[in-house]
Amino acid sequence: MVRIRPAERTDVSLILSLIRELAEYERAPYAVRATEEDLLRDGFGPQRRFHCAIAEWNQEPAGFALYFYNYSTWEGRAGIYLEDLYVRPRFRKRGVGRSLFIYLAQIARAENLSRIQWQVLDWNQNAIDFYERLGAKKPADWQTMRLSAEAIEHLAAADPLHCSVID
Amino acid sequence: MVRIRPAERTDVSLILSLIRELAEYERAPYAVRATEEDLLRDGFGPQRRFHCAIAEWNQEPAGFALYFYNYSTWEGRAGIYLEDLYVRPRFRKRGVGRSLFIYLAQIARAENLSRIQWQVLDWNQNAIDFYERLGAKKPADWQTMRLSAEAIEHLAAADPLHCSVID
Numbered sequence: 001m002v003r004i005r006p007a008e009r010t011d012v013s014l015i016l017s018l019i020r021e022l023a024e025y026e027r028a029p030y031a032v033r034a035t036e037e038d039l040l041r042d043g044f045g046p047q048r049r050f051h052c053a054i055a056e057w058n059q060e061p062a063g064f065a066l067y068f069y070n071y072s073t074w075e076g077r078a079g080i081y082l083e084d085l086y087v088r089p090r091f092r093k094r095g096v097g098r099s100l101f102i103y104l105a106q107i108a109r110a111e112n113l114s115r116i117q118w119q120v121l122d123w124n125q126n127a128i129d130f131y132e133r134l135g136a137k138k139p140a141d142w143q144t145m146r147l148s149a150e151a152i153e154h155l156a157a158a159d160p161l162h163c164s165v166i167d
Numbered sequence: 168m169v170r171i172r173p174a175e176r177t178d179v180s181l182i183l184s185l186i187r188e189l190a191e192y193e194r195a196p197y198a199v200r201a202t203e204e205d206l207l208r209d210g211f212g213p214q215r216r217f218h219c220a221i222a223e224w225n226q227e228p229a230g231f232a233l234y235f236y237n238y239s240t241w242e243g244r245a246g247i248y249l250e251d252l253y254v255r256p257r258f259r260k261r262g263v264g265r266s267l268f269i270y271l272a273q274i275a276r277a278e279n280l281s282r283i284q285w286q287v288l289d290w291n292q293n294a295i296d297f298y299e300r301l302g303a304k305k306p307a308d309w310q311t312m313r314l315s316a317e318a319i320e321h322l323a324a325a326d327p328l329h330c331s332v333i334d
Contacts, residue, residue, distance in 0.1 A: 019240045019241075022240075023241065028241075031241045032240070032241050033241060033242055033243060034239075034240055034241065034242060034243025034244075035243055038243030038244065039243065042238065042243070042244070042245060049236055049238045049245040050238040050240075066238075066240055068236070068237060068238050069216055069235070070235060070237070070248065070250070071209065071216045071217040071233075071235050071250055072201075072250075073186045073189075073199070073201055073217075073233055073250055073251050074186075074190065074195075074198045074199050074200060074201065075200055075201060076199075076200060076201025076202055076205030076206065076209070077201075077205065077209070078209060078216040081237065081248075083237070083238055083239075083240055084240050098325075101314075101322060102322055102323065102325055105314070105319045105320075105322035105323035105325075106323045108319045108323065109319060109320065109323040113319075114316060115313055115314060115315055115316060115319070116313070116314040116319060117311065117312070117313045117314070118311075118312055118313075119309040119310060119311050119312065120309070120310050120312055121308050121309060121310075122308050122309065122310045123308065128310070128312075131312050134314065134318070134322060135314060135315075135317075135318035135321060135322060136312045136313060136314050136318065137312070137313055137315070137318075138310060138311065138312055138313075139311055139313050142286040142287070142288060142289065142311060143286060143287050143288075143289045143295070143305060144284065144285075144286050144305065144306055144309060144311070145284070145285055145286065145287055145295075145298050145303045145304070145305055146282055146283070146284045146285075146303060146304055146305075146306050147268075147272070147282060147283040147284070147301065147302060147303050148282055148302075148304070149281060149282060150302075151301070151302035151303065151304075152272045152275045152276060152280075152282070152283060153272075153276065154302055155268060155269055155272035155301060155302060156269065156272035156273045156275065156276040158265075158269055158272075
Protein backbone atom coordinates (compact mmCIF):
# COMPACT_ATOMS: atom_id res chain seq x y z
CA MET A 1 0.00 0.00 0.00
CA VAL A 2 1.53 3.30 -1.14
CA ARG A 3 1.21 6.59 0.69
CA ILE A 4 2.52 9.94 -0.54
CA ARG A 5 3.30 12.63 2.03
CA PRO A 6 5.09 16.00 2.01
CA ALA A 7 8.70 15.69 3.23
CA GLU A 8 9.62 17.10 6.64
CA ARG A 9 12.86 18.46 8.10
CA THR A 10 13.61 15.06 9.62
CA ASP A 11 13.64 13.56 6.10
CA VAL A 12 16.79 15.35 4.85
CA SER A 13 19.04 12.34 5.37
CA LEU A 14 16.56 10.11 3.50
CA ILE A 15 16.21 12.71 0.72
CA LEU A 16 19.98 12.88 0.27
CA SER A 17 20.15 9.06 0.07
CA LEU A 18 17.45 9.05 -2.59
CA ILE A 19 19.22 11.83 -4.55
CA ARG A 20 22.40 9.71 -4.49
CA GLU A 21 20.59 6.54 -5.54
CA LEU A 22 19.04 8.43 -8.46
CA ALA A 23 22.43 9.84 -9.51
CA GLU A 24 23.83 6.29 -9.52
CA TYR A 25 20.95 5.14 -11.68
CA GLU A 26 21.67 8.09 -14.01
CA ARG A 27 25.27 6.86 -14.30
CA ALA A 28 26.66 9.88 -12.44
CA PRO A 29 27.39 8.51 -8.95
CA TYR A 30 30.00 11.18 -8.12
CA ALA A 31 27.93 14.14 -9.30
CA VAL A 32 26.17 14.75 -5.98
CA ARG A 33 27.89 17.50 -4.01
CA ALA A 34 24.78 18.43 -1.98
CA THR A 35 24.91 18.01 1.80
CA GLU A 36 22.19 17.56 4.43
CA GLU A 37 22.81 21.19 5.46
CA ASP A 38 22.13 22.35 1.87
CA LEU A 39 18.84 20.44 1.76
CA LEU A 40 17.76 21.69 5.18
CA ARG A 41 18.49 25.30 4.18
CA ASP A 42 16.92 25.14 0.73
CA GLY A 43 13.95 22.84 1.42
CA PHE A 44 12.95 23.78 4.93
CA GLY A 45 14.44 27.21 5.65
CA PRO A 46 12.88 30.68 5.33
CA GLN A 47 13.85 30.89 1.62
CA ARG A 48 12.37 27.71 0.27
CA ARG A 49 13.97 26.68 -3.02
CA PHE A 50 12.35 23.25 -3.46
CA HIS A 51 9.49 21.07 -2.27
CA CYS A 52 9.59 17.33 -1.80
CA ALA A 53 7.12 14.46 -1.51
CA ILE A 54 8.05 11.09 -0.05
CA ALA A 55 6.45 7.83 -1.22
CA GLU A 56 6.15 5.07 1.38
CA TRP A 57 5.22 1.45 0.83
CA ASN A 58 3.91 0.00 4.09
CA GLN A 59 5.80 2.71 6.00
CA GLU A 60 9.06 1.95 4.15
CA PRO A 61 10.59 4.80 2.09
CA ALA A 62 10.04 3.77 -1.53
CA GLY A 63 10.78 6.90 -3.55
CA PHE A 64 10.46 10.66 -3.85
CA ALA A 65 9.56 13.60 -6.05
CA LEU A 66 11.47 16.87 -5.67
CA TYR A 67 10.11 19.94 -7.42
CA PHE A 68 10.01 23.73 -7.54
CA TYR A 69 7.77 26.31 -9.18
CA ASN A 70 8.62 27.53 -12.66
CA TYR A 71 6.77 30.22 -14.63
CA SER A 72 5.19 30.45 -18.06
CA THR A 73 5.04 33.99 -19.45
CA TRP A 74 2.73 32.74 -22.21
CA GLU A 75 0.24 31.34 -19.68
CA GLY A 76 0.84 33.99 -17.01
CA ARG A 77 0.87 31.21 -14.45
CA ALA A 78 3.34 29.22 -12.41
CA GLY A 79 3.86 25.52 -13.07
CA ILE A 80 5.63 22.61 -11.44
CA TYR A 81 9.15 21.72 -12.53
CA LEU A 82 9.93 18.19 -11.44
CA GLU A 83 13.67 18.09 -10.78
CA ASP A 84 13.89 14.52 -9.45
CA LEU A 85 11.55 11.54 -9.49
CA TYR A 86 12.81 8.21 -8.22
CA VAL A 87 11.39 4.87 -7.10
CA ARG A 88 13.72 2.38 -5.43
CA PRO A 89 14.13 -0.74 -7.59
CA ARG A 90 12.45 -3.17 -5.19
CA PHE A 91 9.30 -1.01 -5.05
CA ARG A 92 8.84 -0.66 -8.80
CA LYS A 93 5.86 -1.99 -10.79
CA ARG A 94 3.49 -1.18 -7.90
CA GLY A 95 2.19 2.19 -9.02
CA VAL A 96 4.51 4.24 -6.77
CA GLY A 97 5.75 6.51 -9.58
CA ARG A 98 2.24 6.96 -10.89
CA SER A 99 1.04 7.86 -7.37
CA LEU A 100 3.76 10.52 -7.11
CA PHE A 101 2.55 11.98 -10.42
CA ILE A 102 -1.06 11.93 -9.21
CA TYR A 103 0.04 13.79 -6.08
CA LEU A 104 1.77 16.44 -8.24
CA ALA A 105 -1.22 16.69 -10.56
CA GLN A 106 -3.50 17.25 -7.56
CA ILE A 107 -1.22 20.04 -6.31
CA ALA A 108 -1.15 21.56 -9.81
CA ARG A 109 -4.93 21.45 -10.02
CA ALA A 110 -5.46 22.84 -6.51
CA GLU A 111 -3.03 25.72 -7.13
CA ASN A 112 -4.22 26.45 -10.68
CA LEU A 113 -0.80 25.76 -12.17
CA SER A 114 -0.31 25.64 -15.91
CA ARG A 115 1.77 22.50 -16.42
CA ILE A 116 4.18 19.94 -15.01
CA GLN A 117 7.52 19.74 -16.77
CA TRP A 118 10.73 17.75 -16.37
CA GLN A 119 13.62 16.27 -18.30
CA VAL A 120 14.45 12.67 -19.02
CA LEU A 121 17.69 11.09 -20.17
CA ASP A 122 17.18 10.35 -23.85
CA TRP A 123 18.48 6.75 -23.47
CA ASN A 124 15.97 5.95 -20.71
CA GLN A 125 13.23 4.49 -22.92
CA ASN A 126 11.50 2.78 -19.96
CA ALA A 127 11.00 6.15 -18.31
CA ILE A 128 9.92 7.82 -21.58
CA ASP A 129 7.33 5.06 -22.13
CA PHE A 130 6.05 5.49 -18.56
CA TYR A 131 5.75 9.27 -18.98
CA GLU A 132 3.95 8.95 -22.30
CA ARG A 133 1.45 6.55 -20.69
CA LEU A 134 0.74 9.33 -18.17
CA GLY A 135 -0.05 11.68 -21.06
CA ALA A 136 3.25 13.59 -21.26
CA LYS A 137 4.49 15.02 -24.56
CA LYS A 138 7.87 16.17 -25.81
CA PRO A 139 7.67 19.85 -26.74
CA ALA A 140 9.55 20.15 -30.03
CA ASP A 141 12.24 22.60 -31.07
CA TRP A 142 13.69 23.58 -27.69
CA GLN A 143 17.34 23.06 -26.86
CA THR A 144 18.57 23.46 -23.27
CA MET A 145 21.58 25.72 -22.71
CA ARG A 146 23.53 26.35 -19.56
CA LEU A 147 26.18 28.63 -18.07
CA SER A 148 28.29 26.78 -15.51
CA ALA A 149 29.65 28.35 -12.33
CA GLU A 150 32.96 28.99 -14.14
CA ALA A 151 31.25 30.72 -17.05
CA ILE A 152 29.18 32.78 -14.60
CA GLU A 153 32.31 33.87 -12.75
CA HIS A 154 33.92 34.88 -16.03
CA LEU A 155 30.86 36.80 -17.19
CA ALA A 156 30.14 38.48 -13.85
CA ALA A 157 33.67 39.84 -13.89
CA ALA A 158 33.33 41.14 -17.46
CA ASP A 159 33.72 44.84 -17.92
CA PRO A 160 30.43 45.81 -19.55
CA LEU A 161 32.17 48.46 -21.71
CA HIS A 162 30.27 51.73 -21.92
CA CYS A 163 27.48 50.20 -19.84
CA SER A 164 26.20 50.98 -16.40
CA VAL A 165 24.86 47.53 -15.61
CA ILE A 166 23.83 47.76 -11.98
CA ASP A 167 23.43 51.10 -10.21
CA MET B 168 24.21 53.83 -23.19
CA VAL B 169 22.58 50.75 -21.67
CA ARG B 170 21.28 50.50 -18.14
CA ILE B 171 19.85 47.37 -16.52
CA ARG B 172 17.46 47.77 -13.60
CA PRO B 173 15.09 45.48 -11.67
CA ALA B 174 11.50 45.76 -12.92
CA GLU B 175 8.91 47.50 -10.75
CA ARG B 176 5.13 47.15 -10.41
CA THR B 177 4.65 50.06 -12.81
CA ASP B 178 6.47 48.06 -15.52
CA VAL B 179 3.82 45.31 -15.95
CA SER B 180 2.34 46.86 -19.09
CA LEU B 181 5.84 47.16 -20.61
CA ILE B 182 6.71 43.58 -19.55
CA LEU B 183 3.55 42.22 -21.20
CA SER B 184 4.41 44.13 -24.42
CA LEU B 185 7.91 42.63 -24.41
CA ILE B 186 6.53 39.11 -23.76
CA ARG B 187 4.22 39.56 -26.76
CA GLU B 188 7.01 40.89 -29.00
CA LEU B 189 9.15 37.90 -28.05
CA ALA B 190 6.30 35.47 -28.80
CA GLU B 191 5.91 37.06 -32.23
CA TYR B 192 9.62 36.65 -32.85
CA GLU B 193 9.29 33.00 -31.76
CA ARG B 194 6.56 32.57 -34.41
CA ALA B 195 3.82 32.08 -31.79
CA PRO B 196 2.05 35.45 -31.73
CA TYR B 197 -1.22 34.04 -30.35
CA ALA B 198 0.38 31.96 -27.59
CA VAL B 199 0.36 34.71 -24.94
CA ARG B 200 -2.64 34.37 -22.64
CA ALA B 201 -0.99 36.23 -19.72
CA THR B 202 -2.63 39.46 -18.53
CA GLU B 203 -1.26 42.46 -16.62
CA GLU B 204 -3.09 41.15 -13.54
CA ASP B 205 -1.25 37.82 -13.84
CA LEU B 206 2.13 39.56 -14.03
CA LEU B 207 1.31 41.88 -11.12
CA ARG B 208 0.25 38.93 -8.95
CA ASP B 209 3.13 36.62 -9.86
CA GLY B 210 5.97 39.13 -10.17
CA PHE B 211 5.14 41.69 -7.51
CA GLY B 212 2.70 40.02 -5.08
CA PRO B 213 3.36 38.25 -1.78
CA GLN B 214 4.03 34.95 -3.57
CA ARG B 215 6.67 35.94 -6.06
CA ARG B 216 6.92 33.49 -8.96
CA PHE B 217 9.33 35.39 -11.20
CA HIS B 218 11.85 38.22 -11.25
CA CYS B 219 12.46 40.62 -14.09
CA ALA B 220 15.19 43.01 -15.24
CA ILE B 221 14.56 45.81 -17.73
CA ALA B 222 17.22 47.04 -20.15
CA GLU B 223 17.05 50.69 -21.16
CA TRP B 224 18.96 52.47 -23.92
CA ASN B 225 19.08 56.19 -23.15
CA GLN B 226 15.96 55.78 -20.96
CA GLU B 227 14.08 53.93 -23.72
CA PRO B 228 12.92 50.35 -22.95
CA ALA B 229 15.18 48.14 -25.07
CA GLY B 230 14.66 44.63 -23.72
CA PHE B 231 14.16 42.42 -20.69
CA ALA B 232 15.18 39.26 -18.88
CA LEU B 233 12.56 37.31 -16.90
CA TYR B 234 13.75 34.55 -14.59
CA PHE B 235 12.99 32.42 -11.56
CA TYR B 236 15.03 30.22 -9.23
CA ASN B 237 15.46 26.56 -10.07
CA TYR B 238 17.27 23.95 -7.95
CA SER B 239 20.05 21.45 -8.56
CA THR B 240 19.91 18.44 -6.22
CA TRP B 241 23.41 17.48 -7.41
CA GLU B 242 24.85 20.86 -6.42
CA GLY B 243 22.58 21.40 -3.41
CA ARG B 244 22.12 24.97 -4.58
CA ALA B 245 19.58 27.10 -6.37
CA GLY B 246 20.27 28.47 -9.84
CA ILE B 247 18.73 30.96 -12.24
CA TYR B 248 16.35 29.72 -14.90
CA LEU B 249 16.05 32.34 -17.61
CA GLU B 250 12.51 32.02 -18.98
CA ASP B 251 12.61 34.99 -21.40
CA LEU B 252 15.38 37.15 -22.83
CA TYR B 253 14.55 39.70 -25.50
CA VAL B 254 16.10 42.76 -27.10
CA ARG B 255 13.95 44.91 -29.38
CA PRO B 256 15.26 44.76 -32.98
CA ARG B 257 16.31 48.43 -33.22
CA PHE B 258 18.47 48.10 -30.08
CA ARG B 259 20.37 45.02 -31.18
CA LYS B 260 24.14 44.88 -31.83
CA ARG B 261 24.80 47.31 -28.98
CA GLY B 262 25.60 44.87 -26.16
CA VAL B 263 22.14 45.02 -24.56
CA GLY B 264 21.70 41.21 -24.45
CA ARG B 265 25.21 40.76 -23.14
CA SER B 266 24.55 43.37 -20.44
CA LEU B 267 21.42 41.48 -19.35
CA PHE B 268 23.54 38.32 -19.05
CA ILE B 269 26.19 40.17 -17.06
CA TYR B 270 23.45 41.41 -14.70
CA LEU B 271 22.22 37.82 -14.22
CA ALA B 272 25.76 36.53 -13.72
CA GLN B 273 26.35 39.17 -11.06
CA ILE B 274 23.16 38.11 -9.25
CA ALA B 275 24.22 34.45 -9.53
CA ARG B 276 27.65 35.25 -8.11
CA ALA B 277 26.29 37.43 -5.29
CA GLU B 278 23.74 34.78 -4.26
CA ASN B 279 26.12 31.82 -4.67
CA LEU B 280 23.91 30.18 -7.30
CA SER B 281 25.11 27.14 -9.19
CA ARG B 282 24.23 27.93 -12.80
CA ILE B 283 22.15 29.90 -15.27
CA GLN B 284 20.03 27.80 -17.58
CA TRP B 285 17.54 28.44 -20.38
CA GLN B 286 16.17 27.00 -23.60
CA VAL B 287 16.63 28.19 -27.14
CA LEU B 288 14.66 27.36 -30.28
CA ASP B 289 16.83 24.93 -32.22
CA TRP B 290 16.41 26.89 -35.50
CA ASN B 291 17.62 30.14 -33.90
CA GLN B 292 21.29 29.84 -34.84
CA ASN B 293 21.97 33.56 -34.24
CA ALA B 294 20.89 33.14 -30.63
CA ILE B 295 22.83 29.87 -30.20
CA ASP B 296 25.99 31.56 -31.55
CA PHE B 297 25.49 34.49 -29.16
CA TYR B 298 25.02 32.16 -26.17
CA GLU B 299 28.08 30.12 -27.08
CA ARG B 300 30.16 33.31 -27.27
CA LEU B 301 29.03 33.98 -23.66
CA GLY B 302 30.40 30.57 -22.66
CA ALA B 303 27.14 28.58 -22.61
CA LYS B 304 27.12 24.86 -23.37
CA LYS B 305 24.41 22.41 -24.42
CA PRO B 306 24.09 19.69 -21.76
CA ALA B 307 23.76 16.45 -23.70
CA ASP B 308 21.26 13.64 -23.32
CA TRP B 309 18.36 15.46 -21.72
CA GLN B 310 14.93 15.54 -23.34
CA THR B 311 12.24 17.90 -22.02
CA MET B 312 8.83 16.40 -21.26
CA ARG B 313 5.64 18.12 -20.24
CA LEU B 314 2.15 17.43 -18.90
CA SER B 315 -0.35 19.98 -20.20
CA ALA B 316 -3.25 21.36 -18.17
CA GLU B 317 -5.54 18.78 -19.81
CA ALA B 318 -3.22 15.90 -18.93
CA ILE B 319 -2.95 17.23 -15.36
CA GLU B 320 -6.73 17.37 -15.03
CA HIS B 321 -6.98 13.82 -16.28
CA LEU B 322 -4.27 12.56 -13.95
CA ALA B 323 -5.46 14.51 -10.89
CA ALA B 324 -8.86 12.89 -11.30
CA ALA B 325 -7.35 9.39 -11.61
CA ASP B 326 -8.40 6.94 -8.96
CA PRO B 327 -5.04 5.91 -7.50
CA LEU B 328 -6.28 2.30 -7.03
CA HIS B 329 -5.34 0.82 -3.65
CA CYS B 330 -3.40 3.98 -2.83
CA SER B 331 -3.92 6.65 -0.23
CA VAL B 332 -2.25 9.48 -2.10
CA ILE B 333 -2.95 12.54 0.02
CA ASP B 334 -4.14 12.28 3.62
